[in-house]
Amino acid sequence: MSHHTVTGPATNLDRVLDRNRAFAATDARTEVPALPFLPRQELYLITCLDCRVDPAQVLGIGLGDALVQRNIGGRVTPSVLGDIAYAAYLVGAKAPEGPWFEVAVIHHTDCGSGLLADEPIRRGYAELMGVDERTLADVAVLDPAKTVAADVERVRRAPHIPDRVQVSGHVYDVETGLVTTVVPAGR
Ligand SMILES: [Zn+2]
Numbered sequence: 427m428s429h430h431t432v433t434g435p436a437t438n439l440d441r442v443l444d445r446n447r448a449f450a451a452t453d454a455r456t457e458v459p460a461l462p463f464l465p466r467q468e469l470y471l472i473t474c475l476d477c478r479v480d481p482a483q484v485l486g487i488g489l490g491d492a493l494v495q496r497n498i499g500g501r502v503t504p505s506v507l508g509d510i511a512y513a514a515y516l517v518g519a520k521a522p523e524g525p526w527f528e529v530a531v532i533h534h535t536d537c538g539s540g541l542l543a544d545e546p547i548r549r550g551y552a553e554l555m556g557v558d559e560r561t562l563a564d565v566a567v568l569d570p571a572k573t574v575a576a577d578v579e580r581v582r583r584a585p586h587i588p589d590r591v592q593v594s595g596h597v598y599d600v601e602t603g604l605v606t607t608v609v610p611a612g613r
Contacts, residue, residue, distance in 0.1 A: 458490030499539035
């Protein structure tokens, strides 16, 4: 009679929890800014959730360096605008002397959101979510320099985000590993 025991991890996170214990054994967590949202590098990064585009690796962003918001494509959605507005509102309310963060929107080449330009993929996902196909077509990052410029404009035009928040746009090339600025910081 075979004796079968499941010995695998309870969750995939178990595979990295020893890294957490190693982190907790250092004092890195004590060397961070306190609220309200005054990240050390004065950055609010918006990037794709693609695992190749992790700002910790690509930009050397360490703990406490930046606010990081990630979604499909690194797009500036109404929800993202609300989060930027909240972070800026807290700085204004609690620490108006700053430093004020700069919003840096980063889109990248070979983005998975581009698959939404493929009609069967887009139609299937629109049916799944019960949303308008045309809305989804706008999410696709096919020309990252173009979509990032459009998203920078969305932040700059947002009435609830104070002018002290500067906004810039960048493209990360997954082939070369280089980030290129396409919209300099401004408002
Ligand atoms: Zn992507």
